[in-house]
Amino acid sequence: GENVEQHPSTLSVQEGDSAVIKCTYSDSASNYFPWYKQELGKRPQLIIDIRSNVGEKKDQRIAVTLNKTAKHFSLHITETQPEDSAVYFCAANGGNNRLAFGKGNQVVVIP
Amino acid sequence: ETGVTQTPRHLVMGMTNKKSLKCEQHLGHNAMYWYKQSAKKPLELMFVYSLEERVENNSVPSRFSPECPNSSHLFLHLHTLQPEDSALYLCASSQVYPTPGELFFGEGSRLTVL
Numbered sequence: 001g002e003n004v005e006q007h008p009s010t011l012s013v014q015e016g017d018s019a020v021i022k023c024t025y026s027d028s029a030s031n032y033f034p035w036y037k038q039e040l041g042k043r044p045q046l047i048i049d050i051r052s053n054v055g056e057k058k059d060q061r062i063a064v065t066l067n068k069t070a071k072h073f074s075l076h077i078t079e080t081q082p083e084d085s086a087v088y089f090c091a092a093n094g095g096n097n098r099l100a101f102g103k104g105n106q107v108v109v110i111p
Numbered sequence: 112e113t114g115v116t117q118t119p120r121h122l123v124m125g126m127t128n129k130k131s132l133k134c135e136q137h138l139g140h141n142a143m144y145w146y147k148q149s150a151k152k153p154l155e156l157m158f159v160y161s162l163e164e165r166v167e168n169n170s171v172p173s174r175f176s177p178e179c180p181n182s183s184h185l186f187l188h189l190h191t192l193q194p195e196d197s198a199l200y201l202c203a204s205s206q207v208y209p210t211p212g213e214l215f216f217g218e219g220s221r222l223t224v225l
Contacts, residue, residue, distance in 0.1 A: 004153070009151075043216040
């Protein structure tokens with residue numbers, strides 16, 4: 001099945017700076033790559049996703065880029081704010097359409 | 112209530128107890144999931160129900176027993192658990208299964224096994 005790795009496990013950034021989280025996947029048949037945000041004590045929520053027919057997608061301060069050749073995709077958060085502090089999970093669907101999640105990245109935005 | 116709701120939010124039980132976790136979705140979705148979330152680990156898929164039929168059982172020990180009486184409700188029955196079963200149990204739903212689409216999660220039930 002699909003195997004998803006996330007790096008780094010923890011990321012601290014100054015408020016206003018950018019944060020980048022990278023994920024790698026193993027199954028070249030994966031064509032759907034979502035990112036979920038989980039604030040402390042809250043449910044995971046989808047914040048952005050990308051499908052394999054595009055290389056980049058943006059939604060306000062959040063963007064995701066996909067490199068199918070290298071089998072990695074990244075989440076970019078610009079102008080970070082304290083409310084961006086959370087755990088971010090990436091996932092890939094694999095050829096069998098069953099989502100495999102990474103371990104999560106703790107992002108800490110320092111005011 | 113909208114979305115996916117889970118009860119109880121917190122549960123402490125001994126290894127010989129029997130308890131149940133409940134999940135309800137108000138989204139009209141056809142698929143429901145149980146995930147286990149432990150610290151520093153990926154979300155682990157436990158069970159999937161599609162149109163009230165169990166379609167996935169990912170080598171979960173028999174001390175966890177799911178039940179899906181209808182497409183809006185999902186239960187996880189717990190019996191003779193071990194301390195390593197302590198975790199956050201998340202319920203989720205999606206429109207169809209399998210799906211390259213959004214999962215809608217509940218807020219989870221935090222289980223502590225003494």
